[in-house]
Amino acid sequence: MSRRIRRKIVNGLALGMSAAATLVGLLLLGALLWSLLDEGLAHFSMNVLTRMTPPPATPGGGLLNAIYGSAIMTLIGIAIGGPVGVMAGTYLAEYGRHARLSAVIRFVNDVLLSAPSIIIGLFVYELVVVPMGNFSAISGAISLAIIAMPVIVRTTEDMLNLVPQGMKDASTAMGAYPWRTIMSIAYPAARSGMVTGLLLAVARISGETAPLLFTALNNQFWSTSLRLPMANLPVVIFQFALSPYDNWQQLAWAGALVITAAILVLSIAARVVIARLSPAKGRR
Amino acid sequence: MSAKTGDAAMSGLVAVDPKRLAGQRLTERIFHGTTLAAALLVLALLGGVIVALLHGAWPALARFKLAFLTRQIWNPVTDQYGALGAVYGTLVTSVIAMLLALPISFGIAVFLTELAPSWLKRPIGVAIELLAAVPSIIYGFWGLFVLAPVLQEHVEPWIISTLGAIPGVGVLFSGAPFGIGVLTAGIVLAIMIVPFIAAVMRDVFETVPDVLKESAYGLGATTWEVIWRVAVPYSRTGMVGGTMLGLGRALGETMAVTFVIGNAHQISSSLLDPGTTISATIANEFTEATTKLYSSSLIALGALLFVITFTVIAIARLMLLRLNRRALSSV
Numbered sequence: 001m002s003r004r005i006r007r008k009i010v011n012g013l014a015l016g017m018s019a020a021a022t023l024v025g026l027l028l029l030g031a032l033l034w035s036l037l038d039e040g041l042a043h044f045s046m047n048v049l050t051r052m053t054p055p056p057a058t059p060g061g062g063l064l065n066a067i068y069g070s071a072i073m074t075l076i077g078i079a080i081g082g083p084v085g086v087m088a089g090t091y092l093a094e095y096g097r098h099a100r101l102s103a104v105i106r107f108v109n110d111v112l113l114s115a116p117s118i119i120i121g122l123f124v125y126e127l128v129v130v131p132m133g134n135f136s137a138i139s140g141a142i143s144l145a146i147i148a149m150p151v152i153v154r155t156t157e158d159m160l161n162l163v164p165q166g167m168k169d170a171s172t173a174m175g176a177y178p179w180r181t182i183m184s185i186a187y188p189a190a191r192s193g194m195v196t197g198l199l200l201a202v203a204r205i206s207g208e209t210a211p212l213l214f215t216a217l218n219n220q221f222w223s224t225s226l227r228l229p230m231a232n233l234p235v236v237i238f239q240f241a242l243s244p245y246d247n248w249q250q251l252a253w254a255g256a257l258v259i260t261a262a263i264l265v266l267s268i269a270a271r272v273v274i275a276r277l278s279p280a281k282g283r284r
Numbered sequence: 285m286s287a288k289t290g291d292a293a294m295s296g297l298v299a300v301d302p303k304r305l306a307g308q309r310l311t312e313r314i315f316h317g318t319t320l321a322a323a324l325l326v327l328a329l330l331g332g333v334i335v336a337l338l339h340g341a342w343p344a345l346a347r348f349k350l351a352f353l354t355r356q357i358w359n360p361v362t363d364q365y366g367a368l369g370a371v372y373g374t375l376v377t378s379v380i381a382m383l384l385a386l387p388i389s390f391g392i393a394v395f396l397t398e399l400a401p402s403w404l405k406r407p408i409g410v411a412i413e414l415l416a417a418v419p420s421i422i423y424g425f426w427g428l429f430v431l432a433p434v435l436q437e438h439v440e441p442w443i444i445s446t447l448g449a450i451p452g453v454g455v456l457f458s459g460a461p462f463g464i465g466v467l468t469a470g471i472v473l474a475i476m477i478v479p480f481i482a483a484v485m486r487d488v489f490e491t492v493p494d495v496l497k498e499s500a501y502g503l504g505a506t507t508w509e510v511i512w513r514v515a516v517p518y519s520r521t522g523m524v525g526g527t528m529l530g531l532g533r534a535l536g537e538t539m540a541v542t543f544v545i546g547n548a549h550q551i552s553s554s555l556l557d558p559g560t561t562i563s564a565t566i567a568n569e570f571t572e573a574t575t576k577l578y579s580s581s582l583i584a585l586g587a588l589l590f591v592i593t594f595t596v597i598a599i600a601r602l603m604l605l606r607l608n609r610r611a612l613s614s615v
Contacts, residue, residue: 021391
């Protein structure tokens with residue numbers, strides 16, 4: 001066989017396999033979404049959104065308290081993690097861009113960004129749950145804040161770095177202090193990118209389960225107290241899915257659909273915001 | 285503009301109100317201080333995690349010392365704990381996941397950068413990125429209800445009768461088809477990290493300058509040769525970094541595994557048997573830990589997981605550090 005033909009065959013095989021790999025990957029992921037839609041819609045009704053979680057083996061009931069709990073804890077998580085993350089990202093991008101300290105913080109932040117979330121749960125358990133004496137919604141929100149923060153630090157810094165230095169210099173030349181430049185020039189210019197970061201962080205924490213297992217725990221009833229355990233979608237899905245009761249398992253399917261749909265909508269919204277930011281670089 | 289207001293503006297510029305200036309200066313100090321404090325909080329968080337884990341793990345570590353790492357026993361009744369079974373499960377499921385996910389992710393990245401027509405590139409790329417955002421509990425849930433029954437009825441019996449019959453490696457694939465177990469956990473993990481690794485690899489591939497690829501094409505190289513001999517060597521560090529980031533995810537993943545691993549602390553020679561991982565053990569048992577030593581042992585497991593994943597992630601991040609940070613925005 002001539003060398004040329006052999007090279008062509010190798011080329012064809014390799015490229016064929018990569019196309020096949022893509023097909024396999026997409027098929028598996030398609031199968032996942034399909035069963036989620038199929039089973040989820042089959043067990044979805046307005047009750048899911050309007051009724052409380054039912055006792056085992058009792059027909060009816062929904063996920064209202066869990067949806068409420070997830071929303072509240074995600075909101076508080078972002079309300080804590082957001083400002084802190086934005087401030088830290090501002091330091092990295094503006095005040096300490098070239099400082100050695102920033103290089104260390106950047107690195108640590110990147111590590112936290114990929115650290116296993118269950119470890120954050122253990123940390124908050126030691127930090128909040130043990131001193132408080134019981135599981136509570138606020139400890140769940142704090143662990144979500146800790147998970148959201150690195151995401152926001154990272155996107156804030158990246159987006160502020162995209163603001164042309166000339167704009168900031170012009171502001172400084174007018175006599176503005178750095179804080180004035182950051183507030184009036186850098187933040188407005190980087191706004192849509194920073195909003196994207198916040199949305200991505202919300203998407204990330206609204207599906208987190210592991211850190212809530214031993215912070216917020218779960219609550220079968222309606223509770224709005226931040227000092228008590230609070231129901232939340234991921235933990236309810238976990239508990240219901242592993243239960244032997246049919247009605248719980250069916251609710252778990254509906255819950256899985258709700259959570260996935262919410263996260264996909266958030267991620268797509270983030271993409272739309274960023275596409276508006278830079279039509280030229282709208283690749284992702 | 286009349287001469288008069290012009291003068292006023294001029295004088296306004298020259299004669300700055302000292303009170304306002306002091307106010308500006310104070311705001312500047314406060315703002316700078318707040319941002320610095322927030323940035324330092326990131327460091328404090330990491331320090332706090334280490335201190336909290338060590339503090340919580342101390343009773344168990346003091347009691348069992350190094351034997352904690354080498355013993356397989358996990359018995360809440362006699363209050364005896366060892367991490368070996370969970371560590372074994374963590375490593376084996378991650379290895380299985382990487383073995384399956386790497387070739388597929390590499391294929392997807394190659395397809396997206398070199399093969400796909402431009403009208404396909406964007407939709408597939410976006411789909412992959414969106415799937416990387418699906419929470420891990422969904423993967424675990426799906427694994428338990430959809431994948432495990434399929435594996436149990438169709439795939440595992442076939443594996444047992446073919447691979448299980450091979451002398452030597454057969455031990456790994458013997459036993460009964462449970463559906464859930466170490467192999468299933470590895471497969472679910474693989475499905476979960478494929479979108480993630482593929483997205484990183486694609487980003488890394490796109491850092492290869494077109495000129496390099498074009499000169500290789502100009503010399504008559506085939507597409508595959510350009511990928512294998514030009515793009516891959518050029519982006520080697522980034523690819524290894526991205527892969528290790530995926531490994532870090534697999535090692536620390538909790539929910540995708542907990543559903544399908546079967547929670548058995550004994551190490552079984554067969555991959556089809558149930559096992560456990562560090563994170564699955566913590567997730568399953570932490571709220572049920574009755575004695576102080578029990579919960580301390582679970583936190584010690586967490587500390588161990590932290591050491592393992594921290595090492596992997598730190599190496600990955602150091603390798604990716606050299607790349608343009610912007611190019612890796614999907615990480």
